[in-house]
Amino acid sequence: MHIARVTGFELLPRFRSIRRARPSARAVADDTNAVELTDPHRFNDPDEARATLAIRDGRAEGVEFYDTHDRIRSGARHELIDRALAAWESDQTAGLDTLLIAASTADVTALNARARLARVHAGTVEALGIELVDGCVVGVGDLVVTRRNDRRLITDTRGFVKNGDAWTVHRRHRDGGLTLVRADHAQVRLPHDYVAQHLELGYATTAARAQGRTVDTAHALIDRAYTRETLYVALTRARRSTTLFVTIAETVDLDAERPPSPVAKATDVLASLTKQDAAQLAATHVARHSDLDSVQRRYTAPRGCSRPTASRQRAAQLA
Numbered sequence: 001m002h003i004a005r006v007t008g009f010e011l012l013p014r015f016r017s018i019r020r021a022r023p024s025a026r027a028v029a030d031d032t033n034a035v036e037l038t039d040p041h042r043f044n045d046p047d048e049a050r051a052t053l054a055i056r057d058g059r060a061e062g063v064e065f066y067d068t069h070d071r072i073r074s075g076a077r078h079e080l081i082d083r084a085l086a087a088w089e090s091d092q093t094a095g096l097d098t099l100l101i102a103a104s105t106a107d108v109t110a111l112n113a114r115a116r117l118a119r120v121h122a123g124t125v126e127a128l129g130i131e132l133v134d135g136c137v138v139g140v141g142d143l144v145v146t147r148r149n150d151r152r153l154i155t156d157t158r159g160f161v162k163n164g165d166a167w168t169v170h171r172r173h174r175d176g177g178l179t180l181v182r183a184d185h186a187q188v189r190l191p192h193d194y195v196a197q198h199l200e201l202g203y204a205t206t207a208a209r210a211q212g213r214t215v216d217t218a219h220a221l222i223d224r225a226y227t228r229e230t231l232y233v234a235l236t237r238a239r240r241s242t243t244l245f246v247t248i249a250e251t252v253d254l255d256a257e258r259p260p261s262p263v264a265k266a267t268d269v270l271a272s273l274t275k276q277d278a279a280q281l282a283a284t285h286v287a288r289h290s291d292l293d294s295v296q297r298r299y300t301a302p303r304g305c306s307r308p309t310a311s312r313q314r315a316a317q318l319a
Helices: 025-032 046-056 060-068 077-093 105-122 192-198 228-235 266-273 283-289 292-298 310-318
Strands: 004-006 009-011 072-076 098-102 143-146 150-154 166-172 178-182 187-190 199-201 204-206 215-222 238-249
Touching: 046 060, 046 228, 060 266, 072 077, 072 266, 077 098, 077 105, 077 215, 077 238, 098 105, 105 199, 105 204, 143 178, 150 187, 150 192, 187 192, 192 199, 215 228, 215 266, 228 266, 238 266
Parallel strands: 072 238, 098 204, 098 215, 215 238
Antiparallel strands: 004 009, 143 166, 143 199, 166 178, 178 187
16 A cells, blocks of 8 residues: 545655655655554565565565565576466466566566466466457456556446456457456456557556555566665565565676676665665755755766856855
């Protein structure tokens, strides 16, 4: 949970949304002593909840929970993709609601395609279907996610189609439309245009788009493209467990111009991500919480200019 409503007021998150909240949000939260989430209730294990809060706050000791509970796998990226898919497939076979999480849209598309193929081979999804905007195919039995709010598409329970809702494909129609069923048994028929442009397979997702999803288990492919915020989102989707597949080795071509980076420990990679904050500080927040010299150095004239402009000099004097 990132934003909630409490008696008409917003419960502000510790961090801004992955979808880039206004840069003044953190300063507002600091100035008003805003209420923030301290007791997540999604998790079956309260120790896991506390570990995610530590990571949210930038404290590397939160990583220890995942290490001591055997939740970390490490290796080269291509190996980890196979291992994450195998773990996901095992949870699917056990009847669990499970989710794959990756940093990039390209990885998500590849994971969705491979996950669907596994379900086709298992006989739970039809092989044929309708092509989606990302090139994947969707058919009866597939798990999908709607990616656009549309109040014209009304469910049989008088709701409407929302961005981020997860569904199962119940029927494929000759006109290219689909009938979907949600976990609460609500049904809706989507026209072909919506299916072709605003529907995705729901087996894998990016951390940003995972916000709002709750599953039994999650399997997250982690690399240095993550930040503290995206890592926190990835760790807070599953009730039972989240397993981290951490890339620690690079694949190097024979004609590579540089040697590979030294292999790091998975726990060190995760600890470094807890310090990697993508939030953009508002100018007022920087001015309040940084020393004057560092602020002035940050906003001096670009390299190559002989001296700052008069307006910059006046700004420095007024700071």
